[in-house]
Amino acid sequence: MKKLFVIFFLFSAIAIGGYFFYTKIYKAEVADVWSLVPENATLVYETSNVVRNWNNLQKRALWKNLQRIPFYKSLKDNFESLDSLGDRSGQLDELLTGNPLLISLHVTSRDDFNYLFFVELPTLKGQSLARKIADHFKKQTGFSHIQRNYNDFSIQEVTHNASGETFSYIFYKNYFIGSFAPFLVEDVVRIIKGEVDKTFSTENKNLFDVTKLENDDGNLYINSRKVQQLIGIFGKEGKSDLNNQLRNFCQSTFLDLTLTNEDILLNGFSFNNAGNGFLNTFRSQKAGKLEMTNVLPNRTASLFHLTFENGDRWKTNLLTYWNTNLPEQKKKWDQLNVQDKITPDDFFKWFGGEIGLANLEPIDPLEPEKLLVVKPNDLNEALNHLNRQSETLHATNGDSIYHEVYANIPLRQLTVEELPGKLLGPAFKGFTQTFYAPIDGYIVMANDVEVIKSLINDRESEDVWGKSVKQNEFLESTLKDSNLSLIVNTANIWGSLVNDLSPKWKNFAQLFELPLKRFEMIAIQFSSVEKNFFTSMLVRYKEIKQIEQFSTNYLLVQNAFTEFPIGTKPYIVRNPTNGSREILLQDVSDQLYLIDSQGKLIWKDSLNGQIKDGIKQIDFHGNGGKQYFFITDRHLHIMDRNGGYVEGFPVEVSSEAHLEKSNVIDYDKSKRYRFLVSDRMGNIFMYDKNGTNLDGWNPRKVNKKLSSSPFHIRVRGKDCIVTIQEDGVVNIMNRRGKMYPGFPLDLKEQVHNSMFVNVGTTFSRTAFTTLTDNGQLIQFNLEGAVLKREQLYRPSKATLFKLAIDALGRTFIIARQEQNRLSILDKNGKVIFEKDYVLTGDLDIQFYNFGRGVQIFAITDKEQEFTYLYDATGNLINYQPIESAHRIGLMYFESQNKYHVYKNYENQFSILEYKR
Numbered sequence: 001m002k003k004l005f006v007i008f009f010l011f012s013a014i015a016i017g018g019y020f021f022y023t024k025i026y027k028a029e030v031a032d033v034w035s036l037v038p039e040n041a042t043l044v045y046e047t048s049n050v051v052r053n054w055n056n057l058q059k060r061a062l063w064k065n066l067q068r069i070p071f072y073k074s075l076k077d078n079f080e081s082l083d084s085l086g087d088r089s090g091q092l093d094e095l096l097t098g099n100p101l102l103i104s105l106h107v108t109s110r111d112d113f114n115y116l117f118f119v120e121l122p123t124l125k126g127q128s129l130a131r132k133i134a135d136h137f138k139k140q141t142g143f144s145h146i147q148r149n150y151n152d153f154s155i156q157e158v159t160h161n162a163s164g165e166t167f168s169y170i171f172y173k174n175y176f177i178g179s180f181a182p183f184l185v186e187d188v189v190r191i192i193k194g195e196v197d198k199t200f201s202t203e204n205k206n207l208f209d210v211t212k213l214e215n216d217d218g219n220l221y222i223n224s225r226k227v228q229q230l231i232g233i234f235g236k237e238g239k240s241d242l243n244n245q246l247r248n249f250c251q252s253t254f255l256d257l258t259l260t261n262e263d264i265l266l267n268g269f270s271f272n273n274a275g276n277g278f279l280n281t282f283r284s285q286k287a288g289k290l291e292m293t294n295v296l297p298n299r300t301a302s303l304f305h306l307t308f309e310n311g312d313r314w315k316t317n318l319l320t321y322w323n324t325n326l327p328e329q330k331k332k333w334d335q336l337n338v339q340d341k342i343t344p345d346d347f348f349k350w351f352g353g354e355i356g357l358a359n360l361e362p363i364d365p366l367e368p369e370k371l372l373v374v375k376p377n378d379l380n381e382a383l384n385h386l387n388r389q390s391e392t393l394h395a396t397n398g399d400s401i402y403h404e405v406y407a408n409i410p411l412r413q414l415t416v417e418e419l420p421g422k423l424l425g426p427a428f429k430g431f432t433q434t435f436y437a438p439i440d441g442y443i444v445m446a447n448d449v450e451v452i453k454s455l456i457n458d459r460e461s462e463d464v465w466g467k468s469v470k471q472n473e474f475l476e477s478t479l480k481d482s483n484l485s486l487i488v489n490t491a492n493i494w495g496s497l498v499n500d501l502s503p504k505w506k507n508f509a510q511l512f513e514l515p516l517k518r519f520e521m522i523a524i525q526f527s528s529v530e531k532n533f534f535t536s537m538l539v540r541y542k543e544i545k546q547i548e549q550f551s552t553n554y555l556l557v558q559n560a561f562t563e564f565p566i567g568t569k570p571y572i573v574r575n576p577t578n579g580s581r582e583i584l585l586q587d588v589s590d591q592l593y594l595i596d597s598q599g600k601l602i603w604k605d606s607l608n609g610q611i612k613d614g615i616k617q618i619d620f621h622g623n624g625g626k627q628y629f630f631i632t633d634r635h636l637h638i639m640d641r642n643g644g645y646v647e648g649f650p651v652e653v654s655s656e657a658h659l660e661k662s663n664v665i666d667y668d669k670s671k672r673y674r675f676l677v678s679d680r681m682g683n684i685f686m687y688d689k690n691g692t693n694l695d696g697w698n699p700r701k702v703n704k705k706l707s708s709s710p711f712h713i714r715v716r717g718k719d720c721i722v723t724i725q726e727d728g729v730v731n732i733m734n735r736r737g738k739m740y741p742g743f744p745l746d747l748k749e750q751v752h753n754s755m756f757v758n759v760g761t762t763f764s765r766t767a768f769t770t771l772t773d774n775g776q777l778i779q780f781n782l783e784g785a786v787l788k789r790e791q792l793y794r795p796s797k798a799t800l801f802k803l804a805i806d807a808l809g810r811t812f813i814i815a816r817q818e819q820n821r822l823s824i825l826d827k828n829g830k831v832i833f834e835k836d837y838v839l840t841g842d843l844d845i846q847f848y849n850f851g852r853g854v855q856i857f858a859i860t861d862k863e864q865e866f867t868y869l870y871d872a873t874g875n876l877i878n879y880q881p882i883e884s885a886h887r888i889g890l891m892y893f894e895s896q897n898k899y900h901v902y903k904n905y906e907n908q909f910s911i912l913e914y915k916r
Contacts, residue, residue: 033100033102033118033120033175034102034199034200034201034208035191035199035201036118036172036175036177036188036191036192036199037102037104037116037118037199037200037201038104038106038116038184038187038188038191038196038199038200039196039198039199039200039202039203040106040107040187040226041104041105041106041116041200041223041226042105042106042107042113042222042223042226042227042229042230043104043105043220043221043222043223043230044102044103044104044105044200044220044221045102045103045104045105045218045219045220045221045257046100046101046102046218046219046220046221047100047101047217047218047219048100048101050101056217056259057217057259100119100120101117101118101119101120102116102117102118102119103115103116103117103118104116104118104200105230106181106184107226107229107230107233108181108183108184109233110233111233111234111502111504111505112233112504113230113233114179114180114181114184115179115180115181115184116177116178116179116184116185116188117176117177117178117179118175118176118177119175119176120174120175142160142161142162143158143159143160143161144158144159144161145157145158145159146159150186150189151186151189151190151193151195152193153170153189153192153193154170155168155169155170155182155185155186155189156168156169156170157169157182165180166180166182167179167180168180168181168182168185169185170185170188170189172188172192200221200223203223204221204223204251204252206251206252206254206271207221207252207253207254207271210254210268210269212256213256213258216256216257216258217257217258217259218257219254219255219256219257220253220254220255220256220257220266220268221252221253221254222252222253222254222255223252224249224250224251224252224253224270224277225248225249225251225252227249228249233502233505234501234502234505235500235501235502236500236501236502248276248277248278248321248324248325249277249278249279250270250271250272250277250278250279250280250533251270251271251272251277252270252271253268253269253270253271253535254268254269255267255268255535255537256268262540262541262542263477263538263539263540263541264537264538264539264541265536265537265538266535266536266537266538267534267535267536267537268534268535269529269532269533269534269535270526270532270533270535271532271533272532272533276320276321276324276325277321278321278325279483279484279526279533280317280321281314281317281318281320281321282306282308282314282317282483282484282526282528282533283317283528283531284528285307285308285309285310285313285314285483285528286309286481286528287307287479287481287482287483287527287528288307288308288309288353288354288481288482288483289307289480289481290305290354290356290475290482290485291354291375292305292354292356292373292375292442293464293465293466293471293472293475294440294459294464294465294466294467295371295373295439295440295442295444295455295459295464296356296358296371296373296464296465296466297358297360297371297454297455297458297463297464297465298458298463298464298465298468298471298851299360299361299458299463299492299851299852300358300359300360300361300371300465300489300492301358301359301360301361301362301488301489301492301493301496302358302359302486302487302488302489302492302493303356303357303358303359303485303486303487304356304357304359304427304485304486305354305355305356305357305482305484305485305486305487306354306355306356306483306484307353307354307355307481307482307483307484308353308483309353311348311349311351311352311353312348315345315348318424318425319333322425326425326426329425329426332418332421332422333422333423335422336416336419336422336423340393340416340419340422341392341393341396342389342393342416342419344422344423346385346389347385347423349377349385350376350377350378350381350382350385351374351375351376351377352374352375352376352377353375354374354375355372355373355374355375355424356371356372356373356374357370357371357372357373357420357427357428358370358371358372358373359430359493359496360451360492361489361492361493361495361851361852362495362496363810363811363849364811365495365496365499365500366499368430368447368496369446369447369448369451370430370431370446370447370451371444371445371446371451371452371455372420372428372431372444372445372446373442373443373444373445374442374443374444374445375441375442376441376442376443379438379441379443382438382443383438383443386412386414386436386443387412389414390412390413390414390415393414393415393416394415397415402435402716402717403717404449404668404714404716404717405668405670406437406452406453406456406668406669407456407460407668407669407670408669408670409437409438409439409456410437410438411435411436411437411449411452411453412435412436412437413433413434413435413436413449414434414435414436414445415433416434417431417432417433418430418431418432419431419434419445420434420445430447431445431447432447433447433448433761434446434447435447435448435449435451435452436452437452437456439452439455439456439459440459448760448761449761450759453669456669468895469895470894470895474521474523474538474540477538477540478523478525478536478538479523479525479527479534479536481527482525482526482527482536483526483527483528483533484525484526485523485524485525485526486522486523486524486525487521487522487523488521488522488523489520489521489852490516490517490519490520490521490522491517491520491851491852491853491854492851492852492853494513494517494853495853497509498510517853518541518542519539519540519541520540520541520542521538521539521540522537522538522539522540523536523537523538524536524537525537553878553880554878554880554882554901554912554913554914555912555913555914556910556911556912556913557900557911557912557913558597558598558599558910558911559599559908559909559910559911560593560595560599560600560601560908560909561907561908561909562585562587562591562593562907562908562909563587563589563591563907564587564588564589564591564907565587565588565885565906565907566585566586566587566588566885566886566904566905566906566907566908566909567586567587567588567610568585568586568610568611568886568904569585569614569886569887569888569889569904570583570584570585570886570888570889570902570903570904570909571583571584571585571614571615571889572889572891572902573615573617573626573628574617574626575596575597575626575641576624576625576626576641580596580597581597581891582594582595582596582597582602583595583889583902583909584615584628585904585909586607586610586611587907589606590606590607590608590609590610591604591605591606591607592604592605592606592607592611592639593909594641594643595909599909599911602641602643603642603643604643605639605643607632607637608632608633608634608635608650609632609633609634609635610632610633611630611631611632612630612631612632612633612659612660612661612662613630613631613660613661613662613709614630614662615628615629615630616628616629616630616662616663616664617629618638618664618671618673619671620638620646620671620673620689622671625640625641626640626641627639627640627641627646628640629662629664629673629675630662631659631662631677632659633657633658633659634652634653634654634655634657634658634659635650635651635652635653635659636649636650636651636653636662636675636677636687636691637649637650638650648690648691649691651687651691653677653679653685654679657679657683657685658679658680658681659677659678659679660678660679660680660705660706661677661678661706661708661709661710662675662676662677662678662709663675663676663677663709663710663711663712664676665686665712665721667712667714667719667735668714672688672689673688673689674686674687674688674689674694675687675688676697676710676711676712676721678706678709678710678723679699680705681703681705682701682702682703682704682705682706682725683699683700683701683702684697684699684700684701684702684706684710684723684737685697685698685699685700686700686721686737695736696735696736696737696738697737700733700737702723702725702729702731702744704725704726704727704729705725705726706723706724706725706726707724707725707726707751707752707753707754708724708753708754708755709754710722710723711757713757713759713766714759715759715760715761715762715763715766715782716761716762716763718734718763719734719735720732720733720734720740720782721733721734721735721737722755722757722768724751724755724770725751726750726751726752727750727751728746728747728748728749728750728751728772729744729745729746729747730743730744730745730746730747730755730768730780731743731744732745732782732784740763740782740784741783741784742782742783742784742785743784745780745784745786747770747772747778747780747786749772749773749774749776749778750772750773750774751770751771751772751773752773753770753771753772753801753802753803754770754803754805755768755769755770756768756769756770756803756805756809756811756812756827757769763781763782763783764781764782764783764785765781766781766782767779767780767781767787768780768781768782769803769812769827770803771792771801771802771803771814772801773800773801774791774794774801775791775792775793775794775799775801775816776789776790776791776792777789777790777791777792777814777829778790790829792814792816792825792829793816793829794816795818796818798818798819799816799817799818800815800816800817800818800842801814801815801816801817802814802815802817802845803815804845804846804847805847806847806848806849807846807847807848807849807890808849810849811827811849812827812847813825813826813827813832813845813847813857814826814827814829815843815845817842817843820836820837820838821834821835821836821837822834822835822836822837822843822859824845824857824870824874832872832874833870833873833874834874835859835868835870835874837861841861841862841863842862842863843859843860843861843862844859844860844862844887845857845858845859846858846859846860846887846888846890848890848892850892850894852894853872854872854892854894855871855872856869856870856871856872856877856890856892856899857869857870857871857874858887858888858890860884860886860887860888862885865883865884865885865905866881866882866883866884867881867882867883867884867888867903868881869881869882869901877914878914882901882903882912883903883905884903884904884905885904885905885906886903886904888901888902888903889901889902889903890902896915897915897916898913898914898915898916899913899914899915899916900912900913901913901914
């Protein structure tokens with residue numbers, strides 16, 4: 001890609017310098033430049049005023065962004081150097097102003113592309129400047145000049161001796177034509193000699209009948225049939241899914257280019273004369289709106305969205321398209337009838353004209369998460385059909401029916417591998433299993449039941465597109481009605497995108513990650529208009545100052561003071577009325593404080609001891625109100641926002657208990673809570689909402705102290721209570737405290753870390769990961785089988801290892817502490833960054849993965865009472881630690897690119913703010 005920017009300078013210099021020679025062979029006849037562009041061009045950029053467009057580009061925030069890439073910066077410097085040869089008198093502008101320029105892009109190898117440049121040269125203007133530039137290059141010792149003969153045509157070549165790059169060019173009639181790929185110039189020569197009949201213009205005739213905007217930033221002509229070849233050069237070999245989706249998409253596309261302060265806009269038309277492109281399946285279908293925003297989580301990386309007026313006609317067109325272009329796909333459709341005992345036509349009977357495929361931001365690029373959202377004509381009819389189909393499939397396969405209720409929403413499974421892909425085409429692949437549920441009037445399918453549960457949770461916390469100000473602002477700028485849309489969130493898709501790139505382009509992406517990710521949102525849309533398709537592309541980018549300039553100090557937003565030194569971390573809770581964030585904390589005299597978002601004390605109350613293992617916010621009455629659950633040495637507490645106790649609480653566990661760990665269980669998100677607690681002897685108690693100690697848990701003895709809080713997971717409708725002891729024994733029990741087969745499992749190592757769980761669709765596919773005291777990373781499944789045991793690098797016997805799960809429980813990192821050096825490792829044991837500290841004791845590690853590529857590591861030195869905040873690359877935020885005696889709380893506000901740090905120090909609670 002860097003060639004583009006080096007080329008532009010050399011091309012301009014050589015083109016103008018060549019004018020001196022050109023005038024000696026100038027011919028009066030004028031050539032049609034489009035007749036010289038080879039047929040193998042993927043796209044062509046056209047401008048009639050390169051100087052005006054160049055000046056317009058430099059005024060935009062986009063240009064500030066691009067200059068972060070070194071060769072963009074050098075482009076500007078080169079133009080300024082070139083202008084200086086004309087004594088900065090404007091002669092260069094005069095020479096270029098009003099002269100048409102074409103730049104065509106061509107795939108030149110398996111993993112690269114190059115350009116041809118076509119510039120119209122004036123007849124007399126600028127002759128003196130041309131001499132100066134020609135003389136300038138003659139004096140340069142770093143370049144070599146040769147002339148070679150090809151097909152009785154003189155080709156000039158200039159080679160940069162240091163890099164070995166050669167620029168080839170010719171003069172033909174009134175045009176200068178050049179490229180850094182010599183064979184592309186030879187292609188033009190063959191056209192001139194009449195050896196080639198096809199050119200870009202003959203193969204894309206429709207593009208030249210379109211009305212073009214005046215005074216825009218140029219025009220883009222696309223040979224859409226070759227786009228798949230261009231995209232293919234960036235990906236790993238063997239990655240053909242995307243190419244299959246793009247194969248015969250349409251014939252050609254014309255777009256007008258306009259730059260604004262924050263957008264790149266391209267509008268025009270796509271054509272499909274042959275009638276067999278994918279776009280043609282939507283011909284004469286009235287375009288619809290994107291209405292499913294309330295079932296699209298904010299961690300959506302890309303959305304492939306379709307609308308149609310007549311589903312039966314679209315299905316017929318789709319099958320015709322497959323028969324012609326993708327016969328293998330048509331076979332998969334037919335297999336649904338014969339092999340899978342499914343009638344695919346029945347699905348289209350309830351498809352209601354809106355379909356969306358959401359690829360979610362992956363924690364692990366090798367395990368993508370997908371959501372298929374379908375608007376039904378009638379929700380009950382759709383559910384009846386799917387339920388009957390599910391029962392038939394289970395009866396045929398001899399399996400038990402999977403059925404689960406979560407948050408009062410039924411979840412079921414269709415046991416057909418790649419069902420969406422067989423129904424709708426290659427773009428919908430990735431469903432090795434398919435789960436479905438009715439949500440907000442839509443049928444939502446996912447390749448993992450946990451993805452649907454996560455969506456339900458996101459809706460409850462309003463973490464969806466429909467509630468995102470930033471997302472809605474972007475969507476307001478896109479086409480309101482379209483038949484086909486592809487919407488991409490760059491930060492969310494980055495991990496999977498980079499993973500799919502070839503080594504060459506992966507290195508490029510990683511090297512220039514920051515400027516590339518500033519192109520934060522992209523939308524490509526097509527809407528049927530008579531026989532063609534109105535086409536729109538919108539790219540939104542951020543200014544540098546919004547995401548790169550860190551303030552040098554933290555801004556104090558709020559603070560409050562307690563009577564005695566604070567003894568806990570700040571616990572962030574929600575105000576049930578207005579949704580604002582409030583804080584619970586306790587001082588060393590056992591007083592509990594509730595502080596509002598303005599730093600005002602709402603109430604304080606004295607407890608019968610220090611809070612253990614944190615505070616959990618619940619909706620005890622199921623009416624949207626909020627209460628707070630926590631434990632002290634011998635009691636379970638549930639208090640409301642006014643500081644009063646819920647009836648029946650506090651509950652005394654035992655006069656001899658010394659409680660340490662706790663958790664809240666909501667088996668099916670029905671708010672029928674269970675409260676799980678354990679003491680220092682390894683006794684585990686479970687209580688219902690009424691404070692009744694349940695059978696099997698009064699107490700359930702495991703004989704050893706737990707190393708982390710007990711927790712609950714549900715797999716295929718079976719509830720599992722999970723604990724791990726400090727001696728490395730894992731217990732997994734059912735609701736009544738009975739061990740599942742394979743447990744207890746003895747890891748035979750001391751463990752003082754939590755367990756990370758990746759919930760699968762079966763017991764064998766549900767994996768737990770923990771880290772032993774001596775640095776063994778152990779993974780086992782719900783059947784009690786150890787899947788992996790890996791010893792991490794351990795510099796000495798004194799080395800400490802910690803496993804830190806991110807705040808949302810989606811992934812984890814590893815901390816390795818050796819004397820005064822701390823190493824942060826990813827979940828595969830690869831070092832992310834390392835830091836040295838002075839006089840450190842035990843360090844407390846927190847990890848926040850907010851998605852969209854935003855990660856924060858909080859390291860608290862309890863002895864020094866400092867917390868260090870690092871970004872994803874290990875840079876200390878604001879170049880300073882903050883005073884904090886405990887773990888912090890952290891909130892990220894994406895729309896404003898700011899963070900709030902909640903911290904306690906001595907008797908002061910503070911909220912600090914910093915921006916990116």
